[in-house]
Amino acid sequence: QEEIVDGWRQQMQIEDLLHEEKWETHSLAVFNNQSLGRVLVIEDRIQLTSNDEFTYHEMFAHVPIINFGDVKKVLIIGGGDGATLREVLKHKNVQATLVDIDPKVIEFSKKFLPTLHDGSFDHERSTIVIDDGTKFVKQTEEKFEVIIVDSTDPEEDGPSNVLYKSEFYADCKKC
Helix, strand or coil: CEEEECCEEECCCCCEEEEEEECCCCEEEEEEECCCEEEEEECCEEEEECCCHHHHHHHHHHHHHHHHCCCCEEEEEECCCCHHHHHHCCCCCCEEEEEECCHHHHHHHHHHCHHHHCCHHHCCCEEEEECCHHHHHHHCCCCCCEEEEECCCCCCCCCCHHHHCHHHHHHHHHC
C-alpha cells in the first residue's frame, strides 16, 4: 500500500514476492500481481508494472524524439529498469547514453525484469554510465538533442530531489 498524496492511496495484492533488498542508497522489490504482472517498487513506491509500462515509456521516449526531428544522441537520466532505453533504441539512428546513480538498479532489472529492458543495456548503440545524473550533466562536454529524465518521484530528502531543481535544468540546457 502506498499513499500517493494526502487522501489518495493505492494498494496492490502481492501474489508472489520475487525479491526484496535494501542498501544505503535504495530499497528495491519486485513482486507478481495477478492483474498487473511484475511490479517494481523503489523506496517503497510503486514505479511500474510490466503489463502497462509501455504506455508510459513509449510516450516518454517517442514523443520528444519525433518532435525534435533529426535526433542522433539521447541522454537518459535514471531509467535503470531499461524500458526507456529500450524505446529510444527503436529509433535506428540514435545513440543512447543512460546515466544511473546505482549499478544495483540495473543489475536488479537485468535479473528480475528482462522484458522491460529487452537487452537494451547490451545494445551496440547504448552506453551505460554509473554516475550521479546531476554531476554528469554538469561535467560532460557531450551534446544531446534530447534529454529524458526517468527518475523516482522527488522525496524531501530523496536522491532524485536534485533532479527537480533549476540548476540541474540549466546544466541540461548546456549539454
